[in-house]
Amino acid sequence: MRRCRIESLGVSLPRRRLRRWGSVRHAVEAGRRCLAASHYRPGDVEVLVNTGVYRDRHTCEPAMACYIQHRLGINVEFQGRRTASFDLLDGGVGMLSAAQVLAALVASGAASVGMIVASDANSDRQPDPGYTYPASGAAALLDISPRADVGFGGFAFETLSDRADLYTGGVSLAHRRGRVMLRRRAGLEEAFLEAATSAVAAVLERERTLRKDVDFVVPAQISPSFVGRLPAAISFPRHKVLDLTETMADTLSTSLFLALHQALRGGLVEPGKVVLLVACGSGITAGAALYRV
């Protein structure tokens, strides 16, 4: 079975800009940086998956991945090499779900190079106060791992669908141009922790990996309280769990990969180390994946 690895990462960090950047702009910036750091050219990308949830002008058709593919210049014409683009919506777990899908497509031989992009931005003129995510983008290029021991191991996802109403988001069409409405209800963090605990236990069991063999845990930086309570919930020592919540706000679908990018860039994770990726989002869904750098 062919293993899949992250060949390069690119991010577009949230920051104040004179003109607000939309979701496509952030995704394209992250994508450009990802391609610049990669040894692949844009035309090599066979599958492009966008997992951003909140998008410019609340567009629901075509897939936002088409706009991103166009701006990144990835096989935009119907000639020569081809790219398949689509959106995958799974809230905060989107990038991890997309990684699983791409890993499966790579393993089954349907594709050999794929790219995941994510970005979230609220394009409302007067945003709903419940929407707290700063606009950001992240991109990851995945390909066939050249070494059998490098790349994604197993994935595990846990959905608590009976508690789906703890976190709901959508666009209200009662307003002209639509308006994002995001609702979080009490007990959300407990649900995240419960789902994350099950997902982590499932992936460790599936991969027959002991907690001591995992060198580092990179969680989505949901809140200081969530990241603070996570080590106890998943039975990992606190020093192994990456906490960037002091410097990084929660950015929904990009959060996990922004954190992973910081960890790799800061030298916290060296080659050969085993990383456990943990993401939580609406559903209530949590995802966990083992990755050997």
Added chain:
Amino acid sequence: MKVKIESLGVCLPEKAMTTEDLLSCCRRRPRLDLERITGIRERRVAEGKYAVDLAVAAARRALAMSRYRPEELGAIICTSISKHNRPDEFDLEPATAVRIAGAIGASRALAFDVVNACAGMITGIWVLEGLIRAGVVATGMVVSGEHNLPVVWTATREVRHSLDRQLAALTLGDAGAALILDHSEDERVGFHVLDLVTGAKHDHYCTSRPSARGPGGMLLTKARGLQIKGNQHFPAYLKQALDRTGWTLDDVNHLIPHQVSVRAIRKGVQAVEAYLGRELPGIVRCRAERFGNTTSTSHFVVLHELLRTGEAKAGDNLLLVGGASGIVIAHATLTLDDLPERYRAGLDGGR
């Protein structure tokens, strides 16, 4: 390893609305004869039901004819475009697949949404095929519920003239469809080739978003441009899909195009005939005159009709041709197993 359609479920709302009725609801009635131009006589409309209800109803029907129980499904992939799951609201979180999984009791399934405009279900099948072939899941469901009525109502309020870009929204209809896929024991049946390509340079032909003029969502289409651009490029991909399968047009029993409109399908057939330099045998299946354009579910609404009426038989070869805004061109070739018999038996049992 091949992946096959183990079960199918389609939910068509009972209420039909004629094009004439719809046009008489328009605030400013366009002067052109929409029925003559599109060939769409009527479409089904779901009143008091929402996208997720249509999807759940279709999913339940698929499960009723399946040998799998809901908790055996490894993945639920929802491919709806129109996620109108509540009045005046468009759902983004949680994924509609989570709601469907909860409703049908698929407690152990991966649940996420794949959105790729009208090629959504074919994209969903492609993704699920990858997951099954990689051994991530053994079986799963691709499901879509399209509740396009809110977009149609916006068009009736906002269409201003005969060249209005919202006019295409008046061709839409509601439907739900669900497929259960698993691996095929027999290498001769199942999906042979699934081909998906996005020509993102043409991403401006068709967009859907909240209206800038008032409440509601709207669909803006440059129908003529989209048709011309699509017809220019899709025949070559169709030929490639046939070649990769090892078929010629004579091997195909049913060609199911995306049901944009009767006229668009006719133009598409002409484009294929011009490209291949031969006439298409009578294999093109069009049901747009009765159901309109049910967006992502359209191929499977037609397949449901073919199975129901006994036109499709075990061992028949199908070619699905998908076109979607983006522009996405999708092709799928498949051979049916004994699904037609099981499906008809299931329908009779259901009655």
